[in-house]
Every structure is written in structure tokens, then in C-alpha cells.
Amino acid sequence: MTDLLPPIQTTARDDAVLKALAGFVRQEALGPGEKLPTERILAERLKVSRNTVREALTRWEGLGLVERRQGSGTYLKAAVSPDMLHMPLTLAGGNDFAGLMATLEIRRALESEAAALCAIRAGKSELAEIERKLDLMEEAFQTRAGMSSDEDWEFHQAVFRASGNPLFEQIIAAMYEMFHRFWEHPLGVRDFGHASFPYHRTIFDCIAAHDPDGARAEALKLIATVEDDLKRGAANLKLSDRR
Amino acid sequence: MTDLLPPIQTTARDDAVLKALAGFVRQEALGPGEKLPTERILAERLKVSRNTVREALTRWEGLGLVERRQGSGTYLKAAVSPDMLHMPLTLAGGNDFAGLMATLEIRRALESEAAALCAIRAGKSELAEIERKLDLMEEAFQTRAGMSSDEDWEFHQAVFRASGNPLFEQIIAAMYEMFHRFWEHPLGVRDFGHASFPYHRTIFDCIAAHDPDGARAEALKLIATVEDDLKRGAANLKLSDRR
DNA sequence: GTGGTTCAATGGTCCAACCAATTTCTGCAC
């Protein structure tokens, strides 16, 4: 017997505030970077306490929708619409070798699928954007004689965006975050990521040729090189317990 | 030049409160369902205002880590540790067809990979557990003449656990949650999920035979049936705008 | 036991003030 009688909501001030604010943002057509009304004004307009406004904004801040700068104001950080679905993802951190490998397994699954979808769906403008990021990455590689994680990440981001599914970018971003949190420096492996370099171009070629299977295969090869690097690093210095 | 000098934190009361609370939870070994100290006690102990405590708890509530019940108290909803990674996923228009398909694309990538890894790594005890869940699911299917989402989910969970990578279960759980939040009822498709039934057994057979490629293929077939069901449902009643 | 009543505990809201960071304005030196 399911409960077809959900508990009634007698008070939900914060949610009401957020709903009103979302409607305001929509009506004013506010985009990322733009400034929201001040807390005091919101409190007055909505006839609620400033404290309640703050609790509501704290929720949005926690969801990364909004950024508050003391003395300046509150600014939109992402597009927001009333029918948006929010799902907090909290991951128990793996800070050892197994944890790092775990993030790579997720990346292997998601990046290969995203590359394949991208090969199917990418249009002309998306392809141009990806190629631009690829050129930037290759230039940085030549200049600094090594992988640049920033430009590398931007290339992958462009691929994820062109996949037509925003979840890819968000989830893999979480994997990147976990991966780099315990590994800013390439622990002993001097040319970390070096082996992955050529596959960026081959992935792009497959995407441009609208060859999903090829793109998937090349993406898998890329991840395999990273896994090899990680294993080499783990062999160099035993990082069994970094707490 | 990257910023190796992170901005000093002159004021970060809420974060400090959360850090202290995370430490407290760890020290007291509190698990899901257990009760946290009251806001007034926390405020007194931590020497901050009750309002500050509330803002901090609002953050955790937004992340789904905690549940507040007026008149009762604040309770842990999930395991929490100080080195946890929080990343809210937001899906624009998560309630329309495209949003539901987006969650399915993630599942296709992750479930196939998890099934393959499971086929490689599952030991005797894991296999027995998966088969037990499978039997339960099939029994529920016979009894109620239809898919039971609870037993179905438990089967998949068992597979993810046996994959040896806890991230699979965590991420796909988020996808399930997103999927079902706007779709508790099978919108017009009476026998939703029916077509996916036989593939549970075939997936298990491949896993038991330690055949990763086969397991991956069967998992892909299963997701394909769900996608078909979704498309049928979308065709039945145009759910372009469910507000 | 059943069903109300009372009452203390707890989260939810409000108010008024002040603190701290930022932005803007003002006025002076040049």
C-alpha cells in the first residue's frame, strides 16, 4: 500500500522565496553574471524577514546557482529556470590508489560514451569550437613541452558540451575534482599525461568524420594511457595512505 | 601564473561550523538516521550565533545530508565524512523527455561498464548475492505480473557493489532519483519496464560466466528497452511541458 | 487501552543592530 496521502505543507517560506526569485529571474531574463536584488530589498518586496531570504539564498549558493560577494552583491552563476531539477551528488572520497583508479573507471565509461554521442550529434559550430580548443592544447603542448591540464580539460569540456547532454560534463567534472584533489603534482611521473597527447587529435578526427565507434575506441585508448601513468606513479612511490 | 596563494579566509564561520560538525559526526560515529545536537546547543558550544548554525545546516540540508524536522530535531540522512566531495547536478528542464533521456544516457554508459567490471571481479559471495536479488525480482515479477522497481533496483545495486567501484552505485543512484522524481507513474505505458525483464537473467548469466563483453552487451540491451518504453510514453501523451 | 490536554523541547521566522568587505562619492593636491 503506497502512501497516496503526502504530508501537507503548512509552511515553506524559503521555497516560496526561491520560487518567487526564480520567477523574477525568468521575467527579467537575467543571465549568468548579472546581479540580483539585494537581500534587504528582497525581504521588503516579498514581505519576509531578511533572515528567511538569506536561508533561501544559502540554498542556491550551495547548489552553485548563485555567488555572494560581501560588500558587492549577489550574482547569478548559472542559468536558472523555475522548472530546473537539482540533484546533489555527494561522493565518498577515495584518496588512495584504488580511489584514483575508481574515478578513472567512471571516466572511461563516460568519456567514451560522450565521444561517441558527440560524433553523432556535433554540428558545424560545435566542431569548430572543439578544434579551436584542440589547437590551443597542442600549442600549449609544444610551448611548454608537456601536457597542460587546463587546456586539456577545456578540450574535453568542449566535447562533452557537444554531446548534447549536460550531465556528462557535470559528472566528469566531479571526477576531475576528486582526481586532482589528492594529486596536484604528478608524483614522480615526470611526463604525466604525455602519452595521452596524440589521442586528442585522433578523437577529434573521428568526431569530425561522424564515426561514433572510432571516437569511442580512441577515447578508451586515451584513458588507458592515463591509467598506465597512474600505475607507474603508484609503483614509484607507494601512496597507500595519504590522509 | 596560477594562484598558488588561495585567498585567506578572514570570515568563514559557516564553513568552520560545518567542519566542526563533520568532525563531531566522525568522532561520535554517527550514522544515517541519528540525531544531531540541537541548533541552540551547537550555537552555544561553537560560540557562534544560532543564525550562523542555521545557515550552515541549511547548506547541508540542500545537499541532502541532513533532514530537519520542526519540533523534533535535525537528523543525519546520509553518511558524512570531512573529506567528502559535494557536487550538485542541475538539469535544465529535467522534467521533459530530453531530461529523462539524458539520465538514461548516463545509465547506459555506467551500467554497461559496471556489468563488465562485475563479470571480471565478482567473487563467489558477490555472485550468490546477485543471484539472490535476481530470484527475489523474478518472484516479484511473477506474483504481481509486472516489474517491481524496488526489487529491480536492488538487483542492479548488487551488481554495482560487485563491480568493486563504489562510485558506480552512488552516481547511478542519483540518476535513478532524477529519473523517478518526475516520473513516479509510467505515463500511459501500462507495462513499463516489462521488456527489460529477461535481460536481468542474461546479464547475470554473463557475469557468472565471467564474460565481460557479454555482460556489457546485455546491459546495453536492457537500457535500450527502457529507452523504447520512454519513447512510447512520450509518444502517447505529449509531455512537452509538465509544470 | 483510548482519546484528549498540558507542557517542554525544537526548528522556523522575525526584528534590530552592528561588523566587514566593497563600491561609490567627495574633495584636495597637482
Added chain:
DNA sequence: GTGCAGAAATTGGTTGGACCATTGAACCAC
């Protein structure tokens, strides 16, 4: 007029205290 230092206004962050709404336990009549 320009440039810059300091004052003033703006804005988010914090505090303390008060009261409301809900919950749950203790208690009591029946």
C-alpha cells in the same frame, strides 16, 4: 581636468533576543 586618498554609502555576514508552529512525551480522565 587628473589622480588619488579618505569619507560615506552600500551590501553581505553575524549577533542576540524574541516569538511562533510543530512535535513528542507525560499526564489524566473515561
